[in-house]
Amino acid sequence: MNIALRFINRSNDCGNSEVVLFQRNVVPEFDELAIAWRVIRYCGRDCIHPFAYSSDVEVALGDDHGNFSPRISAASGSRLVVAAHPGGRPRLAGSLESTLHSDIEVVNQLGRGAVNVNAYVAGHLMAAKSAVAPGQKAVFRFTPVLWIGVGSQIEEGRALASAVISSANTPFELGGIASADIVMTGGGGGERAQPFLFELENVLRL
Structure with missing residues (x-):
């Protein structure tokens, strides 16, 4: 089953950062690094990047x-x-x-x-x-939970650096969801810079 998702950039970053989505290891003996499942680049302020997550x-x-x-x-x-x-x-x-x-x-x-x-x-x-x-x-053990974070020089399909994994502390539980928006806020430079925040909005449940 596919879950329709939309990433929306409402941050002050203006599309300069790379947004990565991945799953954390839920098998204790599975010692491989997490993989960058999706990388969103150059998504400007108020712009939308649609994609799908699947349980298949x-x-x-x-x-x-x-x-x-x-x-x-x-x-x-x-x-x-x-x-x-x-x-x-x-x-x-x-x-x-x-x-x-x-x-x-x-x-x-x-x-x-x-x-x-x-x-x-x-x-x-x-x-x-x-x-x-x-x-x-x-x-492999897959649960409908995606983690999201911000980094640089991230390649889709490649192992993530441990620094990116440790800084990405926003999980999204997608079980029972048909569609949703992932909205990013925060960012910016100088004294007014704020941490990036991610929230689910416009959630449509099954």
């Missing part, structure tokens, strides 16, 4: 050469396996097994060779686990 997740394998397998849907609580393709390349396949919780698990059942596992939400990379060795698994 897709998973794909990747390697260090920039190659990716086809994406396949991964329902909450499902377990996927990495097996050898007849052509020799690893491939993702569904499993009849399901987890006892809402996690999405991707198990490497190859005889040899590590893989990178990527999870996508609304077509954009949300989380990744690199170098998953045979017998190991990547675990």
Whole structure:
């Protein structure tokens, strides 16, 4: 299900800062850094940037050469396996097994060779686990909570610096929401500069 969102800049920043949306790690043993899911740039004052968040997740394998397998849907609580393709390349396949919780698990059942596992939400990379060795698994747990913050030199689909993650302290719980506006205020320079603030407005619930 898609949630229609609109970012609205009502700050004094005039579109000079980069606004990043991401999800925090909710799996304790998941030691990868958070990924910049969406980066909003050059959005001037009173301007709008529409986008969508989805509860649907897709998973794909990747390697260090920039190659990716086809994406396949991964329902909450499902377990996927990495097996050898007849052509020799690893491939993702569904499993009849399901987890006892809402996690999405991707198990490497190859005889040899590590893989990178990527999870996508609304077509954009949300989380990744690199170098998953045979017998190991990547675990993703997605809740409808987005975090938002302001930074610089942020690349969409890349790991966020710890400073950006620690400074982004505004979570938005999107469960049960059909659409909403994310409004940014504050900013500016000099003595009148204010912290950036983010609030949900015009919330339409299911």
